[in-house]
Amino acid sequence: MSGQLTAQRLDPLGGITARVLVVVAVAIALVEAVVMSRVTADQISYPAFEAVALIAIALSGVYLIRATSPFRPAFSMRSHAIVCLLALAAVVFNSAAQWGSNTVVRDDWGPLALATITLTLGSYRPAREILLCSSMTAAVVGALGLVQADTFRSDVPELVYAIIPAVPIFATGVAAAAFSRSLVASLLDWRSSAGADAASALSDTEQSVPQKASHLVHLDEQAIPFLRVVAHTGEVSEADGARARVLARELRTLMLIDTERSWLERIVQRVSDPQRLAERMGESERGFLRAVVAHVRHSELFDAATLRLSLREHETGQTVTAEVQCLPGTNPRVQLAPYIAVAHSLFSGVDWQIADATLTIVLAAGTPARRRAIQ
Amino acid sequence: MSLVFPNSLAAATASLALSRGAYLFGVVFAAGAFVTLLLVQLDRGTLVAWPALAAIAAIVAAGTALARPSGDRPAVIAVSAVVALAGSAVFASALIPRLADSSASDGILLSMVKIAIVAFGAVVGRRHSGVLGVLAAAVIAEVPVLLVSLREGHAVSLDVPAGAIAVSFLAVLSLFSVSRRRSRASGPLMSLAGEEDRRAVELARAEHSSSAMVHDTILNELAVVGMVAPGTLSPAARAQISRSVDRVTLVGADAAAAVASDPFAGEVASAVEWARTQGLEVTVDGDTAAVAGLPAETATALGRAVLQCLTNVIAHAGVASAELTVISTDREVCIMVIDSGAGFTESETGADRLGLKHSVRGRITDLGGTVQVWSAPGAGTAVSMLVPR
Numbered sequence: 001m002s003g004q005l006t007a008q009r010l011d012p013l014g015g016i017t018a019r020v021l022v023v024v025a026v027a028i029a030l031v032e033a034v035v036m037s038r039v040t041a042d043q044i045s046y047p048a049f050e051a052v053a054l055i056a057i058a059l060s061g062v063y064l065i066r067a068t069s070p071f072r073p074a075f076s077m078r079s080h081a082i083v084c085l086l087a088l089a090a091v092v093f094n095s096a097a098q099w100g101s102n103t104v105v106r107d108d109w110g111p112l113a114l115a116t117i118t119l120t121l122g123s124y125r126p127a128r129e130i131l132l133c134s135s136m137t138a139a140v141v142g143a144l145g146l147v148q149a150d151t152f153r154s155d156v157p158e159l160v161y162a163i164i165p166a167v168p169i170f171a172t173g174v175a176a177a178a179f180s181r182s183l184v185a186s187l188l189d190w191r192s193s194a195g196a197d198a199a200s201a202l203s204d205t206e207q208s209v210p211q212k213a214s215h216l217v218h219l220d221e222q223a224i225p226f227l228r229v230v231a232h233t234g235e236v237s238e239a240d241g242a243r244a245r246v247l248a249r250e251l252r253t254l255m256l257i258d259t260e261r262s263w264l265e266r267i268v269q270r271v272s273d274p275q276r277l278a279e280r281m282g283e284s285e286r287g288f289l290r291a292v293v294a295h296v297r298h299s300e301l302f303d304a305a306t307l308r309l310s311l312r313e314h315e316t317g318q319t320v321t322a323e324v325q326c327l328p329g330t331n332p333r334v335q336l337a338p339y340i341a342v343a344h345s346l347f348s349g350v351d352w353q354i355a356d357a358t359l360t361i362v363l364a365a366g367t368p369a370r371r372r373a374i375q
Numbered sequence: 376m377s378l379v380f381p382n383s384l385a386a387a388t389a390s391l392a393l394s395r396g397a398y399l400f401g402v403v404f405a406a407g408a409f410v411t412l413l414l415v416q417l418d419r420g421t422l423v424a425w426p427a428l429a430a431i432a433a434i435v436a437a438g439t440a441l442a443r444p445s446g447d448r449p450a451v452i453a454v455s456a457v458v459a460l461a462g463s464a465v466f467a468s469a470l471i472p473r474l475a476d477s478s479a480s481d482g483i484l485l486s487m488v489k490i491a492i493v494a495f496g497a498v499v500g501r502r503h504s505g506v507l508g509v510l511a512a513a514v515i516a517e518v519p520v521l522l523v524s525l526r527e528g529h530a531v532s533l534d535v536p537a538g539a540i541a542v543s544f545l546a547v548l549s550l551f552s553v554s555r556r557r558s559r560a561s562g563p564l565m566s567l568a569g570e571e572d573r574r575a576v577e578l579a580r581a582e583h584s585s586s587a588m589v590h591d592t593i594l595n596e597l598a599v600v601g602m603v604a605p606g607t608l609s610p611a612a613r614a615q616i617s618r619s620v621d622r623v624t625l626v627g628a629d630a631a632a633a634v635a636s637d638p639f640a641g642e643v644a645s646a647v648e649w650a651r652t653q654g655l656e657v658t659v660d661g662d663t664a665a666v667a668g669l670p671a672e673t674a675t676a677l678g679r680a681v682l683q684c685l686t687n688v689i690a691h692a693g694v695a696s697a698e699l700t701v702i703s704t705d706r707e708v709c710i711m712v713i714d715s716g717a718g719f720t721e722s723e724t725g726a727d728r729l730g731l732k733h734s735v736r737g738r739i740t741d742l743g744g745t746v747q748v749w750s751a752p753g754a755g756t757a758v759s760m761l762v763p764r
Contacts, residue, residue: 011380014389016558020550028543106483106536119543122396157414164483167407175400182392187380215586223593224620230600231616234608244601248594255586263575283572291568295561338561342379 007123007183008074010191012341014183016070018123025120026061029113033057033090036109045101053093057113060086064117068124070341071352075124083121084133087114088140095144103153105161111141115168122179130180134173142166215254223247267293270308277311277318284346285365292322292339292361301330302359317348320363332359379565387654387695389551394501397544398442401494405435408487412470424473430466431488434459438495445753447502447693448717456515459492464519471523489516489537497544502693505548513541592619641667642678643710647699650685656696657685665703665764666710673762676738677710680746683735684712684758692716692756707744707761715755735760 008015033054037044044050060083066072067079091110095102102108114137121130142162149158226247230236262278265271267290271278281289289309297304306325312318326332336352336359343350349364380388409431416424437458445451466488474482496512497505516537524531596616603612643666647657666674681699688697694716702709735758736746744762 011385013379013559013562014385017385017389017551017554019558020554021547024546024550112536122392156411157418159414160411163407163411163414167404167487171400171403171407174403175396178399179392179396182395183388186384186388186391190380190384213586215589219589219593219623223597224624227593227596227600227616227620230608231613231620234610234613236600236603236605236608238605241601241603241605244597248597248601251589251594251597255589258586263579266575283576287565287568287572290572291561291565294564294568294571298564335561338558338565342565 004126005184005188006074006126007180007187009345010184010187012070012074012345013338015068015074015123016337016341018120019065019068019070022068022120023065025116026065029116030058030061032116033109033113036107036112037094040098040104040107040109043098043101043103043107045099046097048097049093050097053090053097053110056086056093057090057110060084060090060117064120070337070344073344073350077125077129080121080125080129080133083117084114084137087117088137090114091137091141092144095148099148100151102148102151105145105148105152105154105164108165111165111169114141115172118169119172119176122176123183125180126184127177127181130173131177134169134176138166138170138173141169213254213258215251215258218251218254223251264289264309264311268307268309271311272309273311275311275313277313277320288339288342288346289320289322291342295335295339296324299332299335301327301332301335303327318365320365322359322361322363324359326354326357326359328357379559379562381562381651384651384654384656385555385559385562386552387656389555390501390505390654391695393505393547393551394442394498397494397497397500398438401438401491401498402435404487404494405431405438405491408484408491411487412484424469426469427466430462430469431491434462434466434488434492434495437462438491438498441495441498444694444715445717446498452499452503455495456511459495459512460515460519463488463492463516464523467520467523471520471527471529474529485520486534486536489513489520489534490540492516493537493541493544497548500548502695506545509541509544509548513537588623593623595619641674643674643681643699644678646678646682646685649682650689650697653689654695655685655689658696658698659701660698661701662703662708663701665701665708669708669762669764673742673764676742677708677760677762680735680738680760681710681712683731684760687731688712688714688716688756691719703764705764707763709759709761711757711759713755713757718750718752718754718756720750720752731758 008018037050037054063079063086064083067083068075091108091114094108094110098108118130118134118137142165145161145163145165146158149161152161154160226243230240230244262271262273262276263286264273264278278286293307296302296307303325306323308323310321310323312321332354340350340352340361343361343363347363347365349362351362351364353360409428412424412427412431416428437455440446440451440455440458443451446455467485470484492515493509493512496508496510496515499505499508517534520534521531596619599612600616608616647659650657666677669677685697685699688694692714694714697712697714700711700713702711731748739746739760739762742762744760746761747759748756749759750756
């Protein structure tokens, strides 16, 4: 099972960290492709194929940037396959464009662009998958070099023409796989060390005391002081009797209210949860909602008083909808990214939008099939 | 369990992963150069490439030494740099004179070996500055090739692939650091939320038992006071009310304490926390609650001794992790700080290494405790500190 785990799934914030590298790597790959394409123009016999190659590498890069967005579900095997196939198509068309006129193997931009893109995958896919994919693409690229051996100028054994373009791809694949494996192992170690590390991130943040049940507040502030006085004096007046009856009635009422009130209603005033789904949530989901509520309260971008949570059970699963007004002239998108990324790792469906200055986040629990049915 | 990976560990784990990736990246490039050269050597019997092949093997050995746990030690880094420099010089001297006169200093074989050396330079980023490692490696890779090329009258060209790889490593190392600060800004708040949830669950559990107690005691007493005729209460009734109030107050206090108290707190926990902020992964296990029960003076001294031990691990052990184990009996508490790092011979430590002598041994013996150190070069270190309760 751990073979399928990715660093992004285990640490969504790490996925956001790595995305900057994705954007930079794609930019480098595209510049590399365009510049080298112009520099080696004298070796290109079929410009149409070169144009297709450039389009394919651009599509691969754009798709990679899009699929690794924190606002999207975790980067999947399917996305990995699409990125690799488009980049490999670019390599093939780049070779086809130079068919019969490719005199120097090392200035082909296709393998270099593919290697640059492969380098970024360590945070998003498991080691075995990256290694398999890069081995296969390196083999294809090596084979392309081999079949063009006759046209290259250098006087070296033919196999060298397979090795030289394949090495960068295989090297970046191995590096990305080692990166992925090391990160996943560290993250699993951390998870298995249970709560020992949980406090490590808290040192710079003030801890708040969970809100006490209202009947216990009433007990501490009203009932117990009253009974202490009665026990101390040993005298009961008519007023004391009436006061005792009022206190007993209030205490019973508050106990009843506290029994009915969920943990969510203790932290948010406006909660609609007719089916009491909050009480059935898991530890991680509860923690996530607490984090969202805390963020809305601390952020200067939202009107925290307008936060409203709605929990509903459908035939297809459960949904949690959070709505809050954004303050005028603010854009919470950047602040929101880490929360959406973490939500993707906890819930089967995550949807969000900002419309009419209101941020709406919909979190769905259930299988992906169920989620599609909800949407 | 926290919702997100703690920020204090993120940098260390990413550096370790980058270091492992860089090492294998270098190995593949070196292997590519080795196989290519071997094929050429086999194809042309007249070419004498064996010294160049040996040089590649030496460069990989230097990289492998850096990638091993002991590779963080300055001596290993220095020796690896010298070996890589010698390897680079031998490789250039063996290969360049045999290349065609038109070949420049950026020939593909030369580039592949330079890339391998640059990648090995990034490996030191696991513990030290990766940027410095890459820059130093780039110099080690490029200078011998330039000098030999000039000597042999070959053209000197900017090696675009090797330069691009060096710049890429520098960009990755720098971007990761900058991007991490931005993307993980929300980490502490999310971790706090997870912790709050744990405390809220404990509070709810405590409230549940407290509510049952309220129902059985306080509501009964209020009903009695509400129904009795005005006047003086019997001594038995007064005693009953006092007992009920005391019971509920006690249960409430215990519940609050259970929720608020952290069994592993104080100076020892602070020492662990500090070490984690320095990038050391500290695993804590055993009877940590026993530390909280120690007298304040003992806990403070023990905390400072633990801090010194963890400082030693960070400064000298050359590893990214350590273990702290607490064992307690009715009369004593023992804390062990264990690492699998470089180790040392205590009798041979320099006069400047006063930490173990004064900050650990002195403090603990002043409390009537004992300190034992098990260590040997290359075999890690375990420091046991035993104090009376």
